[in-house]
Amino acid sequence: MENVLEVKGLTKLYKNGRGIRDISFEVSKGEIFGFLGPNGAGKTTTMKIITGLCRADKGEVKILGFNVFEQYEKAMGKVGCIIETSDSYEYISAYKNLELSSRYYHDIEKSRIDEVLKLVGLHKFKNEKVGNFSLGMKQRLGLASAILSNPELVILDEPANGLDIEGMVDIRNIIKELARKEKITFFISSHLIHEMEITCTRVGIINHGELIKGGFVNDLIDSYTSLENYFMSQVRESRGEEN
Amino acid sequence: MNVLYANTINETQKLFLKKKTIALLVITAIIPIALTVILSIFQNNIGIIPVNGNQFSIFVLGLFTNYVLPLLITMSAVDMFSGEFNDRTMKAVLLRPISRFKIYSSKVICIGVYIVVNLTILFIVSSISGLFLQGHGSLISGLLHGFVAYAISVVPMIGIGIAAAFISQLFKSSSGALVVAIIIYIALSVISRFFPGLSRSLLTSYSDWYLFWIGSSIMIGKILNAFIVILSYCMILFAAGFYLFDKKEL
Numbered sequence: 001m002e003n004v005l006e007v008k009g010l011t012k013l014y015k016n017g018r019g020i021r022d023i024s025f026e027v028s029k030g031e032i033f034g035f036l037g038p039n040g041a042g043k044t045t046t047m048k049i050i051t052g053l054c055r056a057d058k059g060e061v062k063i064l065g066f067n068v069f070e071q072y073e074k075a076m077g078k079v080g081c082i083i084e085t086s087d088s089y090e091y092i093s094a095y096k097n098l099e100l101s102s103r104y105y106h107d108i109e110k111s112r113i114d115e116v117l118k119l120v121g122l123h124k125f126k127n128e129k130v131g132n133f134s135l136g137m138k139q140r141l142g143l144a145s146a147i148l149s150n151p152e153l154v155i156l157d158e159p160a161n162g163l164d165i166e167g168m169v170d171i172r173n174i175i176k177e178l179a180r181k182e183k184i185t186f187f188i189s190s191h192l193i194h195e196m197e198i199t200c201t202r203v204g205i206i207n208h209g210e211l212i213k214g215g216f217v218n219d220l221i222d223s224y225t226s227l228e229n230y231f232m233s234q235v236r237e238s239r240g241e242e243n
Numbered sequence: 244m245n246v247l248y249a250n251t252i253n254e255t256q257k258l259f260l261k262k263k264t265i266a267l268l269v270i271t272a273i274i275p276i277a278l279t280v281i282l283s284i285f286q287n288n289i290g291i292i293p294v295n296g297n298q299f300s301i302f303v304l305g306l307f308t309n310y311v312l313p314l315l316i317t318m319s320a321v322d323m324f325s326g327e328f329n330d331r332t333m334k335a336v337l338l339r340p341i342s343r344f345k346i347y348s349s350k351v352i353c354i355g356v357y358i359v360v361n362l363t364i365l366f367i368v369s370s371i372s373g374l375f376l377q378g379h380g381s382l383i384s385g386l387l388h389g390f391v392a393y394a395i396s397v398v399p400m401i402g403i404g405i406a407a408a409f410i411s412q413l414f415k416s417s418s419g420a421l422v423v424a425i426i427i428y429i430a431l432s433v434i435s436r437f438f439p440g441l442s443r444s445l446l447t448s449y450s451d452w453y454l455f456w457i458g459s460s461i462m463i464g465k466i467l468n469a470f471i472v473i474l475s476y477c478m479i480l481f482a483a484g485f486y487l488f489d490k491k492e493l
Binding site for chain 2: 072073075
């Protein structure tokens with residue numbers, strides 16, 4: 001199957017010794033790939049390097065065949081992302097925020113902005129300033145901005161952050177719907193294991209900056225009953241403990 | 244749409260959608276009017292004519308290019324760089340399919356647009372205000388001189404804008420960047436007053452280079468010299484600012 005994202009030997013170490021070491025994985029077209037790990041495991045660092053916000057000490061990232069470090073504009077042309085938190089301008093409206101985002105891409109009609117606002121349930125608030133939005137609404141707007149350009153790959157770092165239960169369910173359904181209907185590939189990071197289990201098709205487990213293992217969610221559930229059991233067994237194994 | 248053009252439009256819209264920007268533009272327009280009122284009082288009550296009506300726009304330009312505009316330009320540059328890193332909205336641009344060079348360039352172009360808008364408002368308001376003062380001389384000649392002076396003042400002000408953009412890269416906090424930029428500007432202005440020999444090589448000494456253009460004879464040698472100094476500063480500070488911007492990690 002065609003790889004949308006290829007990460008090879010990604011390494012970045014901070015002065016405090018933390019960071020990521022030799023991370024390699026691929027995400028195929030149409031997958032919802034989950035990057036699962038505890039807080040501080042290196043999920044956000046990996047995503048920041050993939051999207052060009054940070055530089056790697058070593059390694060290579062290719063999106064749709066383009067090297068992110070050398071062909072950034074081409075690599076990011078069909079990518080939408082939320083890294084850490086949604087990043088909208090608070091002093092302008094939700095609609096205006098999306099209008100600004102739309103200018104970086106070709107052929108985004110005004111109707112597409114309304115379409116994505118409806119999709120994330122913000123259409124009736126489209127003329128309100130983002131500064132008045134709740135954290136959950138900002139996160140929804142971030143998702144709308146990420147999918148605005150009809151991307152082939154959407155990278156979401158902790159998309160459930162700040163969302164209530166209803167919000168989490170909505171975002172999960174939107175992700176699954178987009179993956180199913182529009183064949184958008186998702187690369188999602190989270191520490192919420194249950195959320196990953198019911199959203200993702202495949203997961204990779206990251207701990208202390210290293211990608212331990214991973215696999216297809218259905219296979220892992222068949223073998224370990226739940227993703228939580230698999231996660232704990234892999235973390236113990238990586239520490240050299242017996243299961 | 245070309246992404247450099249797209250981001251220039253976006254940066255300009257973002258800047259002019261801020262209440263602070265509009266408020267400062269209104270203040271820019273009010274200052275010449277307030278000065279006209281004060282000078283009229285002098286003319287009518289004391290009989291002193293401190294500034295002729297046809298020279299008023301040039302007088303206002305001197306005041307703005309030396310003191311007010313550098314402050315406004317620095318504030319907008321700091322907002323565009325340190326401010327956006329501070330409130331984490333820089334990611335909204337960095338995560339789009341646009342290179343960092345184009346982001347940096349479009350922000351500098353936006354500072355240029357801001358300078359042109361400021362000077363245009365100032366020229367219109369000060370030219371009209373000047374009509375209410377005594378001592379007009381030739382209206383056409385006054386307007387023409389004023390227009391040339393305002394148009395040519397864009398050049399050193401862009402130099403100040405590029406310098407402010409560079410200083411913004413050195414600080415994470417926007418208030419820190421603003422304070423240091425102001426201190427540097429004051430220090431350079433003081434140095435150029437007390438050490439005239441040094442002033443020829445300082446960017447801040449060329450804020451009033453429009454004087455070379457509107458005298459009885461145009462001073463080609465001085466203009467060329469000033470232009471080369473300003474251009475050199477622009478190139479060096481743009482390259483240094485972009486280098487630091489490109490190295491920034493979020």
